[in-house]
Amino acid sequence: MPGDQPTVLLVEDEPAQREVLAYNLEAEGFRVARAENGEEGLLLVDEEAPDVIVLDWMLPSVSGIEVCRRLKMRSDTRGIPVIMLSARSEEVDRVRGLETGADDYVVKPYSVVELMARVRTQLRRTRPAAIGERLEFEDIVLDAETHRVTRNGDALKLGPTEFRLLSTLMEKPGRVWSRDQLLDRVWGRDIYVDTRTVDVHVGRLRKALCQFGGDDPVRTVRGAGYALG
Structure with a gap:
């Protein structure tokens, strides 16, 4: 039934990467909403009410960091877990991402299997059933x-x-x-x-x-x- 499926909002501007991640998320049983930039991601948060957000740092227009900051400032969206994806591997970048409100930080290139496990970990908090x-x-x-x-x-x-x-x-x-x-x-x-x-x-x-x-x-x-x- 549609109501059983947790929704993951995937915000990724690289088409090939977005489709690979969406395919794997759907194979895990998740419903996937796709956005190719930060502005579209912010709109879809209100439309889709996702259970988890997988958010790329480097996005055109509005960056992933800014999207995360805005969501965590709002009382109605701050509880949605955000998994930040980034090619930035320095500790200072990881700390910045987490301090902005990201619930997890995954460095590119990453294992898709590991990312799926991290999504399930965040869902355990918000949609355990x-x-x-x-x-x-x-x-x-x-x-x-x-x-x-x-x-x-x-x-x-x-x-x-x-x-x-x-x-x-x-x-x-x-x-x-x-x-x-x-x-x-x-x-x-x-x-x-x-x-x-x-x-x-x-x-x-x-x-x-x-x-x-x-x-x-x-x-x-x-x-x-x-x-x-």
């Missing part, structure tokens, strides 16, 4: 690899959409998700679904979570959306 991690919240345990959910030891029966919805809520307990944000994450951007559908599936999720008793852990925030806890 999407890469098969086990999530826990109070007495609820979600095993993304086996697609099983238990509460207080009892196995719960969840439909595919309710499972993805719970995964999203459990990845960031306490965060309030708007209906539009849940539509993007759970259903995917390429599918049109009415926002009222979110309410229907939240209702089904609540029923499933409470099928063996216990309090409803899903909180409705009036005028804003839903949160876990």
